[in-house]
Amino acid sequence: MKEVKSYKSILFQIQFVLFLFGLLSFQNCFELHTESKAENHLQQSIYLIDRFYYWSEEEILDPDSIPNENWIRIEEKVLGFKKREKEFLYIKFSDQFIRQLQSPILYSELALESFKVVQGKEIVYQTEATDFIFPHLIPLNSDPKGFIYIQFQSRYTGFIGMDHDVIFKNHSQALIELFMENFSKTFFAPILLVLSFIFMGFYFLRRKELVFFNFSILLLSASLIEALNGFVGFSLRQYATYIVPLTFLNFTFFPFALLLFLISVFPPFFRNLFKLIAFLHIIVFFISIFRHYENGISFLNSEEGYNWIVVLEAVVAIVSSIYVFAKGNRKVREIIIGILIIVIAGLHDTFVDLEIINNQFRIIHYGFFLMLGFFGYYVFKHYWELLHSINRMNAELRTKNKELQRLILIDKDLALAHALQKSLLSSKFNEDEKIRIIGFSQNLESVGGDYFDHTKDSMGNWAILIADVSGHGISSAMVAAMSKMAFVGAGPYLQFPARVFHLMNRHLVGKTKNLFITATYLFIDIESYTATFSNAGHPSLFLIRNTETEVKLLTAKGKPLGLFSQQTYAEETVSLKPKDRILLYTDGIFDLLNEEGESFGEDRLKSLLWEYRYHNIQDLSSILQDSLFRFSNGWRHQMDDLSFLLVEIK
Structure with missing residues (x-):
């Protein structure tokens, strides 16, 4: 859980x-x-234009008729006044700036009362709304008429006029800026x-x-x-x-x-x-x-x-x-x-x-x-x-309940699965006059889905298989047992790796219950000193040869076993030389983590093999096991089952 x-x-x-x-x-x-x-606004602001005001007790239908001498210049950066009871406020300023605009408007950031806008002698905007707190976008004629007049009439006791910024703008620009x-x-x-x-x-x-x-x-x-x-x-x-x-x-x-x-x-x-x-x-x-x-x-x-x-x-x-x-x-x-x-x-x-x-x-x-x-x-x-x-209380109840079940049933299943797991694996050491093999396996749990097998045919040639069942635990171990039986059934065709995988796949399809198997199979001909191999969705083989400049990757295409019927597999052949070594492994090595969360990875594995290529195969196997153990802090950060086989050509 x-x-x-x-x-x-x-x-x-x-x-x-x-x-x-x-x-x-x-x-x-x-x-x-x-x-x-602020400077960008002031470039178009009417605060930079000479502005004038006029108080009237009666509404003036044509503000253009007000004599020039009656207009009073407004102080700098001012456009509003304290309200006078039952009087209208008129403000005028030049509209010459609209020559620079394609679709001119007068943008008022905040207006607090009813007002009317006159350009020349034409009323271009009028509002009767009170308590209006949103901006006004006032359309203007694109041809200057000389002056713009604004008539204010307010219920607001504290202020009359326009508040905040009052700016000439293009209509589209004003909408975009307002939205932004x-x-x-x-x-x-x-x-x-x-x-x-x-x-x-x-x-x-x-x-x-x-x-x-x-x-x-x-x-x-x-x-x-x-x-x-x-x-x-x-x-x-x-x-x-x-x-x-x-x-x-x-x-x-x-x-x-x-x-x-x-x-x-x-x-x-x-x-x-x-x-x-x-x-x-x-x-x-x-x-x-x-x-x-x-x-x-x-x-x-x-x-x-x-x-x-x-x-x-x-x-x-x-x-x-x-x-x-x-x-x-x-x-x-x-x-x-x-x-x-x-x-x-x-x-x-x-x-x-x-x-x-x-x-x-x-x-x-x-x-x-x-x-x-x-x-x-x-x-x-x-x-x-x-x-x-x-959740903590529920989790504690579930944990106690599951622990009781495990005490009664799981221990028996694990013991049986562990015995089955031991029967799957070939011995971890094998050799004859031409070949030496050393294996290693470390399960994430008491049982796992990794297994390997190596056997000789009647001519003394070697057949070597390493496989990895998806997941881990008892279910993976059961599928691994099925894979083992499938491999035994392909015994007459050991010299044909692609044929072996074809027969194993046909036996496993539809029987693994959504689990699948990746595998690599290697057949070594001791007379011709050649290795023929096939791959079923498994990590590639590593060839360590002292005469090369680096570890060589042996790859072949193929999909995992147990997924698709009528699946074909490719075969590849490589010549072998004395002292050559081949590493077969499962991807649990790549997924191994350290305390910082870094994975062991392919590059680190290749570097390790190349650095210790001159050691004998027993020492190389021990170094590899010890490196994996120390990297994961004693398997504490192991994420999956891991196994490998080292094969040396004498």
Whole structure:
């Protein structure tokens, strides 16, 4: 039975991946906002163009009619103002830059209110949507009309105008850049959604483990934030009536979902504290919504009403995390790290909204990914510990049960199989006046599928066979016995190696029960000093000849025995010389491993044979056995049965 691995080895790999992910996120946080990118935007930005503004108590249908002396120049890098009640804001700037663009648009990264765009005297874009948080791609006429006018009318109490970057671009370029900038959100959103369903399934499997349910809700909320706040949300802008409320509600719900998750993992005192804050969070949210109700709900205005509760939640989370960490509770250290990451990211985002700090770039989405990574690691570890404890108990029961069966039955089978194995193998040493043979075999278990045979015909010629049955153990030993009988049945044709394999294969096909046999057969004619050999899917022979520059490979084509009927085998013949040596072996030698996991391999075997080619055959066999033994640290890293036969021509 396969041993159950410790979950700690897998958790270490997850920690490593999480560390790399955090490092990449930290790096991208700066790479996405390099000076080169900012300079590239400023080349087309209207912030480099002279811009003018004008306040009016009444709507002006033709902004081009406003006298030039009434326009006021806007300060550098400014395109928005504090709102004036019941007044319209008009902004104008030149449209001469569109001459350089094939399909010009005006790209607005973030607009917070209803506005109308006029190019010359023509209205080219108009929106009545409120609380719109996605970019606008405003198509322009390709022929300059002199000026572009934007009329703003806003319910938002804190700001009127355009926010963030406002840039001239080609339409296709803007779409591509928008998709690439939001690629991570678009890509991770479905992954988070799938993970949410997975952990919800964990909850139904373990109904008492509320942590899985709460984490599933947290993942679902994060998935909606990443999807609706990115390229997908922009693509669904025609459904802004539904998408915008869902987005803002989810922004509010995410801190609540985070509190629910913390309730399920923190100690009892903090659970009650988080429950109180979660309840207060909901109350403050609805109070803020109703306070800013004016001709419909304004989520942007109400957002400022509950920012303070978000800051309070952040402070409580930091204090409680530091306290739990100081008490040495290692079980929730991943949660503490995740909390600190999302709190820092969330506070940064909130302080930007409150204009406490300047907005250079937002880190909230990187905080999402890192927080969910650490939280996911904690939940996975928790679930894995449950599974591991159950698997460990089941494994112990299965092991004890199998051990009882082995005490009663397996010992008898092994004893019988071992006796059969001994009868299969020829003696490990044989010789006459022309040939000397030395063999070696090391089974992975008490019995195996390797065997070799060597015999003389009536003329004194030698027939030598080495075979390897797939797998190892009792089943392989039984098939090896069948192969032995098949080889004995081919005795009248020993001088024809291909014929021997043909007869053996015909006898074995359909009888080996999905096992197969690889083999090499060698027939040595002592009068002509030639060796004829055939191969049935087995490793090639090695010829060690002192007059050669290296060990020579003897190969012949052929498929394993017992698989295909009507199979033909090739024969090859090589001339022999006195002092020549031939090594027949099984692939268990190649598969032998050392402590570092390296295999013994063909090259190492060839080098060993060539280095000690001048030793006598007994010493060469001992050196080979000792090298294999030491390489595998006393057969501790043996992966398969292994055998070899050394044949020397006198």
